[in-house]
Amino acid sequence: MEGVDYLRDERSKAQFDVETMKVAWAGSPEAFLVCDRMAKLVANDPVFEKFSKPMLGRKELFKNTLRKTAHAWKLVNDLHLTEEEAKWLRHYIDEPSYTDLQWEMFVPALEGQGTEEQKKKWVPLAKTMQIIGTYAQTELGHGSNVQGLETTATFDRQSDEFVIHSPTLTSSKWWPGGLAKVTTHAIVYARLIIDGHFYGVHGFIVQLRSLEDHSPLPGITLGDIGMKFGHGTYNTMDNGVARFDRVRIPRDQMLMRVSQVTKEGKYMKSNVPRQLGYATMVSVRQTIVSDASKALSRAVCIATRYSAIRRQFGSRDGGPETQVLDYKTQQSRLFPLVASAFAFRFASDWLKLLYTDVKQRLEVNDFSTLPEVHACTAGFKSLTTAATAEGIEECRKLCGGHGYLISSGLPELFAFYVPACTYEGENVVMLLQVARFLVKTVSDLGNKQPVGTAAYLGRASLLVQKNCVVQTAEDWLNPIAILEAFEARAARMAVGCCQRLAEFKSPEEGFAELSSDLAEASLAHCQVIVVSTFIRRLQQDIPGRGVKQALEVLCNVYALFLLHKHQGDFLATGYLTPKQASLANDQLRTLYSKVRPNAIALVDSFNHTDHYLSSVLGRYDGNVYPKLYEAALKDPLNDSDIADGIHQYVQPILKQKLHSSKL
Numbered sequence: 001m002e003g004v005d006y007l008r009d010e011r012s013k014a015q016f017d018v019e020t021m022k023v024a025w026a027g028s029p030e031a032f033l034v035c036d037r038m039a040k041l042v043a044n045d046p047v048f049e050k051f052s053k054p055m056l057g058r059k060e061l062f063k064n065t066l067r068k069t070a071h072a073w074k075l076v077n078d079l080h081l082t083e084e085e086a087k088w089l090r091h092y093i094d095e096p097s098y099t100d101l102q103w104e105m106f107v108p109a110l111e112g113q114g115t116e117e118q119k120k121k122w123v124p125l126a127k128t129m130q131i132i133g134t135y136a137q138t139e140l141g142h143g144s145n146v147q148g149l150e151t152t153a154t155f156d157r158q159s160d161e162f163v164i165h166s167p168t169l170t171s172s173k174w175w176p177g178g179l180a181k182v183t184t185h186a187i188v189y190a191r192l193i194i195d196g197h198f199y200g201v202h203g204f205i206v207q208l209r210s211l212e213d214h215s216p217l218p219g220i221t222l223g224d225i226g227m228k229f230g231h232g233t234y235n236t237m238d239n240g241v242a243r244f245d246r247v248r249i250p251r252d253q254m255l256m257r258v259s260q261v262t263k264e265g266k267y268m269k270s271n272v273p274r275q276l277g278y279a280t281m282v283s284v285r286q287t288i289v290s291d292a293s294k295a296l297s298r299a300v301c302i303a304t305r306y307s308a309i310r311r312q313f314g315s316r317d318g319g320p321e322t323q324v325l326d327y328k329t330q331q332s333r334l335f336p337l338v339a340s341a342f343a344f345r346f347a348s349d350w351l352k353l354l355y356t357d358v359k360q361r362l363e364v365n366d367f368s369t370l371p372e373v374h375a376c377t378a379g380f381k382s383l384t385t386a387a388t389a390e391g392i393e394e395c396r397k398l399c400g401g402h403g404y405l406i407s408s409g410l411p412e413l414f415a416f417y418v419p420a421c422t423y424e425g426e427n428v429v430m431l432l433q434v435a436r437f438l439v440k441t442v443s444d445l446g447n448k449q450p451v452g453t454a455a456y457l458g459r460a461s462l463l464v465q466k467n468c469v470v471q472t473a474e475d476w477l478n479p480i481a482i483l484e485a486f487e488a489r490a491a492r493m494a495v496g497c498c499q500r501l502a503e504f505k506s507p508e509e510g511f512a513e514l515s516s517d518l519a520e521a522s523l524a525h526c527q528v529i530v531v532s533t534f535i536r537r538l539q540q541d542i543p544g545r546g547v548k549q550a551l552e553v554l555c556n557v558y559a560l561f562l563l564h565k566h567q568g569d570f571l572a573t574g575y576l577t578p579k580q581a582s583l584a585n586d587q588l589r590t591l592y593s594k595v596r597p598n599a600i601a602l603v604d605s606f607n608h609t610d611h612y613l614s615s616v617l618g619r620y621d622g623n624v625y626p627k628l629y630e631a632a633l634k635d636p637l638n639d640s641d642i643a644d645g646i647h648q649y650v651q652p653i654l655k656q657k658l659h660s661s662k663l
């Protein structure tokens with residue numbers, strides 16, 4: 001049999017209806033149709049070809065992306081695509097570009113932090129791409145610590161302008177996408193100074209380049225920050241540096257929803273919290289969670305299909321060898337990642353609802369749920385990006401040596417994905433934000449009953465006393481038992497941290513000293529929410545033959561895999577006995593056997609095109625070896641039998657006459 005037959009055979013074993021699972025993955029029939037249409041539009045358009053990317057130099061990579069982005073924008077207009085469709089189009093084009101910043105950060109910053117008047121002026125310009133903007137917050141010297149930014153915006157009462165200035169080398173804006181060569185405008189974050197007084201960091205709309213000839217405006221120095229990790233992925237993007245030498249902008253270009261500066265130079269705070277200035281980051285963190293499920297699903301699709309084709313050992317009497325997918329070790333590394341992709345997908349759907357709700361509330365100045373939403377977006381961003389980055393690397397290893405080839409699609413996916421652990425809030429820094437929320441919630445238990453995602457902490461006094469009642473491996477299939485185990489472990493970790501914090505001279509000192517434990521407690525809290533979201537999703541109506549059952553198996557795999565991975569926490573907090581932890585692991589092994597017949601159908605449900613996967617190993621048709629061979633032959637080194645440099649550098653060595661002493 002060939003790879004093609006192996007996958008056909010695997011598909012015939014599926015115990016659920018793949019077409020309905022595709023809809024469950026996409027979120028709704030409508031969402032599925034949009035994704036499917038956009039995926040095919042990109043896959044069938046030769047402009048979006050990407051197999052030649054690994055061979056391109058930096059300048060060509062960048063120009064190639066400009067060309068694709070211009071073509072995409074033409075399609076958006078010619079086909080009258082909605083914003084949702086245009087977002088999927090960008091997603092499937094699969095190349096970081098300045099438009100990510102335009103649509104994910106520049107427009108949301110204008111919309112979220114601008115006044116009605118500012119929005120009326122700037123948003124239409126941005127949405128029609130008459131101006132192209134970026135989000136210029138990070139500096140050479142500070143990224144995580146936004147309040148530590150050094151760029152200044154000094155109010156000049158006489159001219160009614162702000163003077164934007166980079167006073168030090170470390171104040172140079174550093175990293176913003178599109179800044180180096182493309183963007184005409186930026187939201188520049190700077191310390192506001194009026195009459196020598198500092199008023200904190202605010203966003204300012206600054207024009208960077210001439211709209212006539214694209215040259216940098218006077219006083220502005222712009223450049224690229226250099227090549228990044230990997231080859232053809234983030235190097236398509238011109239992440240940039242900007243320095244400002246007393247650049248003047250009109251007063252009405254300070255984003256003034258949160259606070260205003262009057263013509264007279266009076267600083268006025270509206271009744272919105274200053275954290276609203278961070279709202280763009282909350283919006284993008286939410287998008288990043290959804291992106292995590294997409295990136296992980298892509299990696300596991302490649303690794304699962306290849307694992308069904310790859311055979312090693314186990315041949316008897318000349319019969320076929322064992323599919324590596326049948327090895328329990330392969331399953332225990334791969335199936336939790338398949339389950340995680342689904343878990344993150346459902347978590348991101350839920351987070352989107354939470355975010356839509358807070359957005360509506362913010363519009364009418366209801367800030368009550370902002371701390372919880374901030375904690376959830378920050379925590380989920382950290383949990384999902386860390387697990388996805390590790391998962392992609394694991395998938396590379398699951399593909400053995402071939403996983404290291406660029407043609408497997410995995411090295412470039414990894415290089416593209418890993419910065420998600422850093423940008424939009426470094427992952428540990430984000431967990432520490434969750435920790436602040438947890439400590440506040442636990443410390444306030446006597447006065448205030450927690451709600452929403454923290455509601456379980458209202459039962460903390462009970463959860464720290466109760467013990468797990470599981471007696472058999474089957475008991476671990478009960479969602480109530482699973483959820484209580486996660487809640488008890490998280491509550492015990494949070495309460496434990498709070499008790500120890502009280503032993504320090506000051507809360508700040510305690511927080512710093514216990515920050516590792518607090519980050520672990522935060523992760524445990526986020527896991528409660530992801531697991532409970534998965535369980536709640538299964539309580540909804542899920543149509544289609546066997547779809548709900550297949551998802552139930554994955555939900556249990558996800559939860560019990562986490563329980564096994566973090567069993568140290570579960571045991572140390574005393575909720576579980578070693579016997580119960582071991583029963584969970586027994587159940588996990590049984591669950592892997594239930595995933596096995598559905599493995600290929602599950603990854604088919606992601607509906608990924610071969611174009612999107614860009615992987616010879618993950619091809620839908622399974623025709624791996626001939627195509628791997630074909631791809632290798634296309635390498636420029638194979639253009640001739642005698643490569644450049646052989647005559648010059650190798651032959652002289654071969655032909656040298658060695659002295660006998662060197663033999």
Ligand SMILES: CCCCCCCCCCC/C=C/C(=O)SCCNC(=O)CCNC(=O)[C@H](O)C(C)(C)COP(=O)(O)OP(=O)(O)OC[C@H]1O[C@@H](n2cnc3c(N)ncnc32)[C@H](O)[C@@H]1OP(=O)(O)O
Pocket residue numbers: 087088090091100101104135137138143144145146147177275276278279281282284287288291370371374422423424425426429433436437
């Ligand atoms: C189709 C393709 C799609 C692609 C989609 C992806 C595109 C992505 C492109 C990626 C490009 C990358 C861009 C960037 O990276 S932009 C720069 C991002 N930078 C950061 O994320 C910086 C992280 N730092 C911070 O957010 C803050 O500095 C930090 C929160 C760490 C600390 O802030 P600060 O010093 O002001 O505050 P405190 O810790 O003292 O907190 C004060 C209180 O405010 C609360 N808080 C903090 N942040 C928020 C928020 N965002 N919303 C609401 N509340 C917030 C905090 O919890 C404190 O509350 P309490 O006092 O009650 O504890």
Ligand SMILES: Cc1cc2nc3c(=O)[nH]c(=O)nc-3n(C[C@H](O)[C@H](O)[C@H](O)COP(=O)(O)OP(=O)(O)OC[C@H]3O[C@@H](n4cnc5c(N)ncnc54)[C@H](O)[C@@H]3O)c2cc1C
Pocket residue numbers: 101134135136137138141142143144145174175176177234239419422423424425426427428429432515
């Ligand atoms: C590909 C990419 C694209 C980007 N695009 C943009 C963009 O468009 N616009 C923009 O403004 N920025 C952008 N950034 C910058 C990005 O937002 C920052 O790099 C990020 O916020 C992390 O900040 P940092 O680099 O200062 O890391 P640092 O904060 O210096 O982190 C270094 C280490 O210190 C630790 N650390 C820091 N603070 C604490 C703390 N309080 N407690 C414990 N540990 C701590 C971190 O955990 C980390 O291990 C981009 C970055 C990348 C990689």
